[in-house]
Amino acid sequence: MTSANVALRAAIHQALSTDGGLAAVLGGARIYDAPPRGALFPYVTLGEARLTDASSDGGTTQEHLLTLHAWSRQGGHKEAHDIAGALLQALDDAPLTPDGHRLVNLRFAVADIRRETDGRTYHAVVRFRAVTEPET
Numbered sequence: 001m002t003s004a005n006v007a008l009r010a011a012i013h014q015a016l017s018t019d020g021g022l023a024a025v026l027g028g029a030r031i032y033d034a035p036p037r038g039a040l041f042p043y044v045t046l047g048e049a050r051l052t053d054a055s056s057d058g059g060t061t062q063e064h065l066l067t068l069h070a071w072s073r074q075g076g077h078k079e080a081h082d083i084a085g086a087l088l089q090a091l092d093d094a095p096l097t098p099d100g101h102r103l104v105n106l107r108f109a110v111a112d113i114r115r116e117t118d119g120r121t122y123h124a125v126v127r128f129r130a131v132t133e134p135e136t
Contacts, residue, residue, distance in 0.1 A: 004062050004132045005051050007098035012066065012091065013046060019090040025082050035071075042072040042079055044087065047125075054131060061133050065109070070124035077113055080122035084111045087126045104131035 016022055016031045022044070023029050030043035047067035054063040070083035092108045109127040116123050 004098065004101045004134070005049055005064060007101050008064055008066070008096070008103070008130060008132060009046060009049065011096040011098040011103075015094055015096055016044065016087070016090055019086070022083070022086040022090050025079075025086045041121075042070065042074065042083055044083065045069045045071070061104070061131060064130040064132065066128045066130060068126045068128070070126065072122040072124075073120055074122070075120075077115075077122055080113045080124040084113060084124040084126050087124075091128055098132060100135055101132045102135055104133060106130040 013031060013033070017029045022031075026042050026044065027040070030040065032039065032043060032045050035043055035045055045068070047069045049067070050065040052063040052065075054061045068087055070080055070087065072079040072083065088108050088111075091106060094106055096103050096106060107129050109129045111124060111126045113122065113124045115121070
């Protein structure tokens with residue numbers, strides 16, 4: 001991955017870790033790249049990323065497709081939906097400043113919420129699309 005992707009993920013992690021609405025739903029700043037052993041539910045993990053060259057003029061514009069995962073064991077879909085909504089509120093069109101790059105836009109793309117095969121864990125998969133350019 002490029003430095004734009006690393007910088008954008010760091011900015012997203014920072015924004016989520018300091019978002020009061022998300023912290024209220026999660027019961028704290030439970031945002032992980034990889035959850036620690038025994039992590040308390042609910043929590044959010046930064047997931048997969050896809051990076052595409054979006055340059056049309058020979059520049060270095062990049063499109064990022066970012067996936068966040070929300071994990072809940074509260075019983076039922078409600079908490080997973082609430083977390084997905086808090087992620088949308090925190091990030092959709094957020095004015096993030098990834099180090100060394102300019103965020104052109106950050107938009108919600110899609111969310112899927114489902115019960116996992118263990119029968120007690122609910123999983124929200126929330127995807128965002130972002131476009132970055134290097135700072136000049």
